[in-house]
Amino acid sequence: xxxxxxxxxxxxxxxxxxxxxxxxxxxxxxxxxxxxxxxxxxxxxxxxxxxxxxxxxxxxxxxxxxxxxxxxxxxxxxxxxxxxxxxxxxxxxxxxxxxxxxxxxxxxxxxxxxxxxxxxxxxxxxxxxxxxxxxxxxxxxxxxxxxxxxxxxxxxxxxxxxxxxxxxxxxxxxxxxxxxxxxxxxxxxxxxxxxxxxxxxxxxxxxxxxxxxxxxxxxxxxxxxxxxxxxxxxxxxxxxxxxxxxxxxx
Amino acid sequence: xxxxxxxxxxxxxxxxxxxxxxxxxxxxxxxxxxxxxxxxxxxxxxxxxxxxxxxxxxxxxxxxxxxxxxxxxxxxxxxxxxxxxxxxxxxxxxxxxxxxxxxxxxxxxxxxxxxxxxxxxxxxxxxxxxxxxxxxxxxxxxxxxxxxxxxxxxxxxxxxxxxxxxxxxxxxxxxxxxxxxxxxxxxxxxxxxxxxxxxxxxxxxxxxxxxxxxxxxxxxxxxxxxxxxxxxxxxxxxxxxxxxxxxxxxxxxxxxxxxxxxxxxxxxxxxxxxxxxxxxxxxxxxxxxxxxxxxxxxxxxxxxxxxxxxxxxxxxxxxxxxxxxxxxxxxxxxxxxxxxxxxxxxxxxxxxxxxxxxxxxxxxxxxxxxxxxxxxxxxxxxxxxxxxxxxxxxxxxxxxxxxxxxxxxxxxxxxxxxxxxxxxxxxxxxxxxxxxxxxxxxxxxxxxx
Numbered sequence: 031x032x033x034x035x036x037x038x039x040x041x042x043x044x045x046x047x048x049x050x051x052x053x054x055x056x057x058x059x060x061x062x063x064x065x066x067x068x069x070x071x072x073x074x075x076x077x078x079x080x081x082x083x084x085x086x087x088x089x090x091x092x093x094x095x096x097x098x099x100x101x102x103x104x105x106x107x108x109x110x111x112x113x114x115x116x117x118x119x120x121x122x123x124x125x126x127x128x129x130x131x132x133x134x135x136x137x138x139x140x141x142x143x144x145x146x147x148x149x150x151x152x153x154x155x156x157x158x159x160x161x162x163x164x165x166x167x168x169x170x171x172x173x174x175x176x177x178x179x180x181x182x183x184x185x186x187x188x189x190x191x192x193x194x195x196x197x198x199x200x201x202x203x204x205x206x207x208x209x210x211x212x213x214x215x216x217x218x219x220x221x222x223x224x225x226x227x228x229x230x231x232x233x234x235x236x237x238x239x240x241x242x243x244x245x246x247x248x249x250x251x252x253x254x255x256x257x258x259x260x261x262x263x264x265x266x267x268x269x270x271x272x273x274x275x276x277x278x279x280x
Numbered sequence: 281x282x283x284x285x286x287x288x289x290x291x292x293x294x295x296x297x298x299x300x301x302x303x304x305x306x307x308x309x310x311x312x313x314x315x316x317x318x319x320x321x322x323x324x325x326x327x328x329x330x331x332x333x334x335x336x337x338x339x340x341x342x343x344x345x346x347x348x349x350x351x352x353x354x355x356x357x358x359x360x361x362x363x364x365x366x367x368x369x370x371x372x373x374x375x376x377x378x379x380x381x382x383x384x385x386x387x388x389x390x391x392x393x394x395x396x397x398x399x400x401x402x403x404x405x406x407x408x409x410x411x412x413x414x415x416x417x418x419x420x421x422x423x424x425x426x427x428x429x430x431x432x433x434x435x436x437x438x439x440x441x442x443x444x445x446x447x448x449x450x451x452x453x454x455x456x457x458x459x460x461x462x463x464x465x466x467x468x469x470x471x472x473x474x475x476x477x478x479x480x481x482x483x484x485x486x487x488x489x490x491x492x493x494x495x496x497x498x499x500x501x502x503x504x505x506x507x508x509x510x511x512x513x514x515x516x517x518x519x520x521x522x523x524x525x526x527x528x529x530x531x532x533x534x535x536x537x538x539x540x541x542x543x544x545x546x547x548x549x550x551x552x553x554x555x556x557x558x559x560x561x562x563x564x565x566x567x568x569x570x571x572x573x574x575x576x577x578x579x580x581x582x583x584x585x586x587x588x589x590x591x592x593x594x595x596x597x598x599x600x601x602x603x604x605x606x607x608x609x610x611x612x613x614x615x616x617x618x619x620x621x622x623x624x625x626x627x628x629x630x631x632x633x634x635x636x637x638x639x640x641x642x643x644x645x646x647x648x649x650x651x652x653x654x655x656x657x658x659x660x661x662x663x664x665x666x667x668x669x670x671x672x673x674x675x676x677x678x679x680x681x682x683x684x685x686x687x688x689x690x691x692x693x694x695x696x697x698x699x700x701x702x703x704x705x706x707x708x709x710x711x712x713x714x715x716x717x718x719x720x721x722x723x724x725x726x727x728x729x
Contacts, residue, residue, distance in 0.1 A: 075636070076635060077633055079632045079633065079634070079641075081631050081632075082717070083665070083715030083717035084715060085715070127713070128632075128713055128714060128715035128716070129634060129713035131634075156627075156629050156642070156720070157629045157631060157632070157717070158630070160630060160632060162633020163484070164632075164636075166636065171636055171637035172635070172636055172637055178630070178633060178642050178644055178705060179633035179634065179635035179642040180635060180637060184628050184630070184631075187631075204498055206637055244342055256291045
């Protein structure tokens, strides 16, 4: 019984929406230092890597409202793993693989803006899912920054309210593609709110969770007796009914 | 004229005998030896060079070709000897075959070490090293009562001098025991120039300077950078010289955890040479080291320390009977493994990001706590997925089960800074991006890991 509950849990969570509150951030980056730099053309790169190492797909990130203030996306987008979409409309990244990446070339304007929505389901095992952002030069290498792995922005999903870390470029190092060092300020990240699960989903989820708790507490009781007593319940499975009536036919 | 020719011929025969019969023989650079070998030491500038001609020596079987050079120098300061002239000629021989013989350039300024050749001509006191770098002005702050040492100290301290000149001056003072020299070398241990830094460090180690050793301890433990690598070749021998200073032994023991093989070998050799209690406490842990030279130092050192000549093999004997010797010493000194002290720390890990420029996944690990146990502390990565590698790991567990876990040094010191936090950046190679999982384990103490 416990095993069957455990196996069906992901499905139940999926059906109920499994949408813990999303945190919403607006991200803004002054890209004017990139204009005319010989290391261009540049590309924007996002990674959303799974902390469990298995691709458990328990978090989703969406990137929307993308603008470049005088610049433009030059594409084509390249999506790997659980990434899909297009920055001109919406990019969605799920940690359904260990490594999930989205890359799209752009011509810089004065300012890059976008909205980031991120679910916050913390992975067990000690290593969180991680979203990161960087800008690539024309060699495909990141512009040097003060962040880990040359990132401009990192968000580790290690709590229900993940805290972004933003980094400026490293002005002591030239881009791999050449040219003088680039002086980018750290992106400005503003938390603009959270979205909560739909009320209907909340009710359904709460009901299912209560059922699971109740089942878990009583799993040692006689299954036949339970099934017989609850035969009228719409939640009793056909298999339970068979067990109650002694019907062993598959 | 005849006398000059005789002298030249004698000098040349001597020179060619040494140079060509023992082509690998090059005198060590040593300012003290040069000073003793010289009749005249001057700071001077090369004003002119005239090349001589032709084959100048042959024996019954072979003819050696080369040419004579007359180097005219203008004297600035006299450091040893007496001369009234303002300039003089140095007869210098340049063999055609590469020999390591020092050559000069017009305009070159330096300290010239000369011996009398004729009444009017001088010869290099040492064919390999007859010029050391100098600065144009006399030393304003002597640094040493010895005029020669003061000149060289001035070069070391001069940030206008080239790295090569400063390193040459440092190297020439390696065997000189002088307070001024020692202070000068220590003053450049903070230099960002790797050539100058490593030259000074190895010179001080060779003088068994324990203060210098502890000053650069962390740099010796951390993996050398690419810019360090060319200058660390002589570290092993230099560290071994520290064995003569008891004050250096605790630092040498800590350096056994270094990420650099040269440092570990040098430290093991020094402790094995020093013997005593520190050898007995540290060498058994090296018997299962992955490096066979370090294993040998452990065997050899334990044999010497306990006065068991039959268990103190030469290196070839050890290589032929490695298991026999190691098993013997393991039975004499049962090894204890490093303790699992993970519960005394808090370990917090970030997620992973692929660094596209290196192709490696990067993760931060924050380790904090107030451990009751003694260090050094390492972070071992247990059950790391097969096919993945921890880039630049400091070793692999072989004693503290589970074995085969790569580890990195968290703190090389025995004492953990109170309520201290260490942030590590781990890099993993995961060519197929299959996912990285592991269980962190912290091992404490100097015992085998």
